[in-house]
Amino acid sequence: xxxxxxxxxxxxxxxxxxxxxxxxxxxxxxxxxxxxxxxxxxxxxxxxxxxxxxxxxxxxxxxxxxxxxxxxxxxxxxxxxxxxxxxxxxxxxxxxxxxxxxxxxxx
Numbered sequence: 358x359x360x361x362x363x364x365x366x367x368x369x370x371x372x373x374x375x376x377x378x379x380x381x382x383x384x385x386x387x388x389x390x391x392x393x394x395x396x397x398x399x400x401x402x403x404x405x406x407x408x409x410x411x412x413x414x415x416x417x418x419x420x421x422x423x424x425x426x427x428x429x430x431x432x433x434x435x436x437x438x439x440x441x442x443x444x445x446x447x448x449x450x451x452x453x454x455x456x457x458x459x460x461x462x463x464x
Contacts, residue, residue, distance in 0.1 A: 379427045380420075393417040 383406075386398045395417050396407055410418045410426035418426070 377424075377427055379430070380423060383418075383423055383427070384420075393419045394423065 383394065384392075386394055386400075386403075388398045394407070396404065399407060406426065407416075407418060410422045412422050412425070
């Protein structure tokens, strides 16, 4: 699809000029091929993506905004892996260390 390539070029096209897999997946929702995502093109459960990634608040996610959002998601995932699945420091939500006073059964 030509619009996909145009959108990626506008954002720098990712590493080595190639589009990232998450970028390609999100751009599959670009029903009208304008290189931007709008609320009517996204499933309702992705409304948060539109709110958070729409940096210029024009109601659309353009290729640059999408690439930044994909990078931020990747950075957050990497940070979560470094701290373990339970969060930074290997603590369960609620602050109890894994295997702590309650035998690691949660907060």
